[in-house]
Amino acid sequence: MDDLIHGLVTSVNGPIVRARGLTGVSMLDIAEVGPDRLIGEVIKLDGDVAIIQVYEDNTGLKPGDEVLSSGRPLSVLLGPGLISNIYDGIQRPLVDIANILGSYIKKGVKVSPLDTTRKWLFRPTVKPGDRIDPGAIIGEIEETGSVLHRVMAPPDVSGTLDWIAAEGSYTIEEDIYRVKGSADYSGKLSSYWPVRKKRPFKNRKKSGIPLITGQRIIDTFFPIAKGGTAVIPGGFGTGKTMTQHALAKWCDADIIIHIGCGERGNEMTDVLNEFPKLIDPRSGRPLMERTVMIANTSNMPVPAREVSIYTGITIAEYYRDMGYHVAVMADSTSRWAEALRELSSRLGDMPAEEGFPSYLATRLAEFYERAGYIETLAGMEGSITTIGAVSPPGGDFSEPVTQHTTRFVRCFWALDKVLADARHYPSISWIDSYTEYIDEVRSWWNDLDSSWYGTRNDAMHILLEDNRLQQIVKLVGPDALPVAEQLILFSAEMIKNGFLQQNSFDPKDMHCSPDKQLMLLKLFVDFYHEAKRLIASGIDLKRITSLSAASEIIRLKSEIDNSEIDRINTHEQEMKSQLSALGAEAAKKTVAAAGGTDGTP
Amino acid sequence: MMNEIEYTNLAAINGPLVFIDRVRNVGFGELVEIRSGSGQLRLGQVVEIDEERAVVQVFEGTSGLPLEGIKTVFLGKCLEMPVSREMLGRVFDGIGRPVDGAPQVTSDIMMDVNGLPINPYSREYPRDFIQTGISAIDGMNTLIRGQKLPIFSGSGMPHNMIAAQIARQAAILTAEEEFTVVFAAMGVKFDVANFFIESFEKSGALGNSAIFLSLADAPSIERLITPRSALTLAEYLAFTEGMHVLVILTDMSNYCESLRELSSSRGEIPSRKGYPGYLYSDLASIYERAGRIKGKQGSITQIPILTMPSDDISHPIPDLTGYITEGQIVLERELFNKSIYPPIAGLPSLSRLMKDGIGEGRTRKDHAGVAAQLFACYARVKRIRALASIVGEEELTALDREYLKFGSLFEMEYLSQGPDENRTIETTLDIGWRVLSTLPAEELYRISREDIQKYYIPSAGAESHGAD
Ligand SMILES: Nc1ncnc2c1ncn2[C@@H]1O[C@H](COP(=O)(O)OP(=O)(O)O)[C@@H](O)[C@H]1O
């Protein structure tokens, strides 16, 4: 089977290896390097010399060592068994690697990404003679308790179904169908797809559906649509990872692809421990049953970090093509960009801003372009929502990765150091963040409750006014402000503590249903409007702010579970009756005062 | 397998790098022995290789090295170190060679100094609380076994004292556990190293620490190996011998400077402030060696110490460290100037592993709430202080003035303690409540009503504080 191309290593500089003699090899082909057959990819061709980026530790590699290439591009193996798995950046299964090698990852280990011995119960959904279009659904497999795996014809295959296996159990390597067309094709449950090539679909569509995340500040103030893109920039310790974990746990996507790109090992372990135990409120099944993890931690080979986000997004596209809503979390895209920088500098590319290669922006754009709400080749709707964390040096958002990313995404969830320092989580700034999806998701919320938009805007107004007034307070102190403005400060404080702040470890508050979000927000907005009227009728602000209801409603988020939100109504009544008692008093006073001046003889 | 060829002479020397021509069968990353005419032996590592030439980084530096009369042997393996329990109680140089006059360590077990990445699937998530006896840490930035928690300091601040206090006080364990300290000094003066050694010796439990010294007068390049040597021994002790190992690395800023030096002599394109673009990954290859492993007894807890150039936390060294480590203990000049020991900054300090290591059955049920509330209230104190400095204290609301009282009590009673004072977690939490109780109970919205009922001290606000 020697259709392999042979070459020889000529130099080694870190993970960048030069080789000679690889005639016929193409850009982005896989190369197997040295006696351990380390996985690499051809990233540059220069005459007789191929430049290969090696994805594994290559200590010990020597000039003169052999390089082999099959002439195939670096690819991801797609098929049942991806879900619940954890892979490194080049899709090596970390569980199997641990079983073979023990606790440490060593080089040169070769394991199939998918279990080749496991038998999957396959149910055909087409019969011989049926027409097979590209991307057509051939049959189904229950991959996990929450994911029905739709077996698809590859995007470049079409014709007439010649044969299909009967319902039964098959491994991913057995032939299960045959298509007769321009070229005959034998299909299995699994197939390869080049990692850097986006999978085709029929067309893009407008989404109109929010990705509900269960995080109040996101859903209510800075929502993202299914198929949308968002960036979470923030200095260290401001909550990028926690926010992504919260979204991965509670957002209403069907599939989660979680890419740990150059970050901590323990954060991956944390997900691996927690997700099997946490129950998805929608399916009643463990969250792990809808999750795929890609873990290329900071101490693993840097080039594989660069590929990891492509591995992740390719798997996301595969499930999207089955008609699923997929959410991709990439933590952190800065580490990916740094990998790009490190490799490009070893190649001697001309650096642009801060040493990053000039193609950084293009690469970022290509990555976020792979998100979207689409009609699949098979005519179903599917989406990829991509949420990338950015780790700006010194927390300064003016750096290239943050700046370029904001050009290609439509949600900006800015993390604020001051909020994080005060342990106000999520520390997403309501001043610096923005979303371009409000109009797209508005009708969805409107169907839930027609007052949503108005309430949201009232609350936002209070917060923005508060921000403006805080600048004045800094100079003169709060007591110098008119009472109506002091009320704004007080109400904003209530919204910050009772609504925006949401602790991911609070058993009742870690995720918040859309109904609960709206009910809570209404409480604060109603409180404000009512209090404003009372002040106008002469009631002392102190009396309003010291109402027990004012401090009660701040606690409701963590005292009332999503399943018992009716109890919020009781509190609403109590709040209203306390406020109207003050109102009645004001009215009495006016009457009494009027009576007094009238004078009776 | 050993590559027997001996090469004579060097083609060039540049900073810590030497260039050897016409080498054959030499691998990337391979260890090299360089012997000069006088017989002096240096070690190096191949950092770049092609068909013509090997570039070797010399750990002991190249000072005094001529081009002529040099004999070089490529050893066909990576830098390895013999490891054994006997290394406890000993002092080594940065590459693990004894400098205490006692004989070379012999062991059948040789370990690669660069280590290997731990498979994330094989990690055990760290959850065990370490009581350091320091309130600012235990109460608000809890240290967990297997955590990497650096101290970000500034020149002149007592980071060494704090690290030594943690080491001494964390040593108290249940009977069946073994604890030890591995200490690595990079580019610090002898008296700093000596301070630690004496401090370890004083406390009986730590008499057997292993010390790796690459002091200020040692070649700068050796510092790049020092933390790795220390961690290699630590890995052996933790994951083969089942010990709980605390690794103190000081000063990581010196380490980073050596890396910058090496990078610039290799002519690499610098990133921020001249540090190489791979500083993040390089630091991660050190810090990520902390942790726990499934099915193994021991743990590696890391306390790297670094001094922030001009107290600037956004400098690349603390910045990249903070992005890798699981939190940071930040020392604050303002507290230090108020003579508060330990001057641990209330707000920027963080322990990311705290969340899973505290609470009922681990520390106490109210722990998370009290910590969150202290942070929130202290953040408000900082805001009010800034306001008061402009409008004057008289212009503050009554509540704001109560916050100011809370603030100074928090600093004087909660943060402050003696360098030998070892508080239990209960004491720390109780002080927390005493301090928080100066504020009205309604202000404590980060704490559950139940805990307020149980622990809040209703009279504390009215009375003068600190009475008991
Ligand atoms: N929503 C949240 N709820 C509770 N704690 C949070 C939340 N977000 C962040 N934190 C706290 O902040 C710490 C740092 O957050 P993390 O997401 O790891 O930061 P980053 O990834 O930005 O460095 C966490 O360890 C946790 O203690």
Ligand SMILES: [Mg+2]
């Ligand atoms: Mg993070």
